[in-house]
Amino acid sequence: MTKNVDGNGRIPKNGADFTEQFPALDLAEVALEGANVGIWIMDSVSGKFFPSQRTKALFGFLPDSDMSFGDAMLKVVEKHRKTxxxxxxxxxxxxxxLYVEFPVAALPDHPQRWLSVTGGFSSPVDRNSYFSGIIMDITEQKQTDLRRSKFIGMVSHELKTPLTALKGYVQLLNNWAKKQKDNFTIGALSKVEKQVKKMLNMINSLLNLSGAEAGKIHLKKETFRLDELIAEVVEETLFITSTHPIAIIPCGSVTIYADKEKLEQVLVNLLSNAAKYSEKASGIEMICAVQDSQVEISIRDQGLGIAAEDIQKLFLPHYRVQSKETEKIAGFGIGLYLCAEIIKRHNGKIWVESEPGKGSTFKFTLPLG
Known part of the structure; x- marks a missing residue:
């Protein structure tokens, strides 16, 4: 095991000159600089931080100035800094x-710059190994994503109005058919209602994506019973996706103050994913547990599982696991990103425990009270 300078696992705040410490990388640095990519290296034992000139520039520092890890993090926009x-x-x-994306504070040549940082250890078992990686400017990509999200949000909003009306008419016809005891019409309208609900869920996800990427997820909090919401969502999921049995391990009566509609979307998304990435008829388990001042929800499946390198990026927007098993499974790659954003806005945490071939357990916590 390697040790850090301060002895508690935190990266020291000191920095050093990159080219003096790593002269052999001069040629590689020139090539990467030409591609607008910065290099950073961190000593696994001492924790010393060595940024290249391009890395310094991306954080708004002059080439000859000192930049420690702490200096770099102070440039990150405050609400993203801790993460x-x-x-x-x-x-x-x-x-x-490592893979992480964040915006850095206003710079002279750019109002806000988005950076992506990728890294890893050269040899996890070698004490002389380095924690190193690259840093890239992804501002243009983020701006393109934002423009796309605004367009999707506008179109989705226009689609939602007629679909909501259609849902109302289907419910009226269904009630009429039940009074007439017309079983054929009742069955047909149930299928129509199921598809309308699927489309509304998709549109709500797209609308939330537009809001999340614009930093405008608004919560409408109310006091409600979480255990009752879980039961409703499971019943609704079984209505739409009847191919998987769902078992609930309840936690008794749990009252929380939160946005009920958005938490419903989180539960629906996690349950539908569990069904989508599992063999038909395989079981899904939803567990609710109260722990001190918070409640923890777990959704466990017996599906494909997720590799460690994919878990790092799983909650990023538009990211989907690429494999032979998943290429035929439809999806936008936005569901888990939205789940993460909604849970964060509730001051909760979300994560996944998984191994390939052994299923996945998605978990999130919410504060009580």
């Missing part, structure tokens, strides 16, 4: 692969 710092420090401490 970015924890992601990097956890990857360093646990010797895991």
């Amino acid at each position: 970015a710092t924890e992601a990097i420090e956890n990857a360093f401490r646990k010797q895991r692969a």
Whole structure:
């Protein structure tokens, strides 16, 4: 195991000159600089941080100036700073692969710049290994994503109005058919209602994506019973997706203050994913547990499982696991991103525990009270 300078797993705040410490990388640095990519290296034992000139420039520092890890993190926009710092420090401490995106504060030549940081250890078992990686400017990509999200949000909003009306008419016809005891019409309208609900769920997800990427997810909080919402969502999921048995391990009566509609979307998304990525008839388990001042919800499936390198990026927008098993499964790659954003807005946490071939357990926590 490697040790850090301060002894508690946190990265020291000191920095050093990159080219003096790593002269052999001069040629590689020139090539990467030409591609607008910065390099950074961190000593696995001392924790010293070595940024290249391009890395310094991306954070708004002059080439000859000193830039420590702490200096760089202070440039990250405040609401993203804690998440970015924890992601990097956890990857360093646990010797895991790293991928994180964050915006940096206003710079003279750019109002806001988005950066992506990728890294890993050269050899996890070698004390002389380095924690290193690259940093890229993804501002243009983020702006394109934002424009696309605005367009999707506008179109989705226009689609939602007629679909909501259609849902109302279907329900009226269904009630009429039940009074007439017309079983054929009742069955046909039930199928129509099922498809309308699927489309409305998709549109709500797209609308939430537009809001999330614009930083405008608005919560309408109310006090309600979470255990009752879980039961409703499971019943609704079995109505739409009847191919998987769902078992609930309840936690008794749990009252929370939250946005009921958005938490419903989180539960629906996680349950539908569990069904989508599992063999037909395989079981799904939903567990609710109260722990001190929070409640933890777990959705466990017996599906494909997820590799460690994919878990790092699973909650990023538009990211989907690429494999032979998943290429035929439809999806936008936005569901888990929206789940993460909604849970974060509720001051909760969301994560996944998984191994390929052994299923997945998605978990999230919410504060009580």
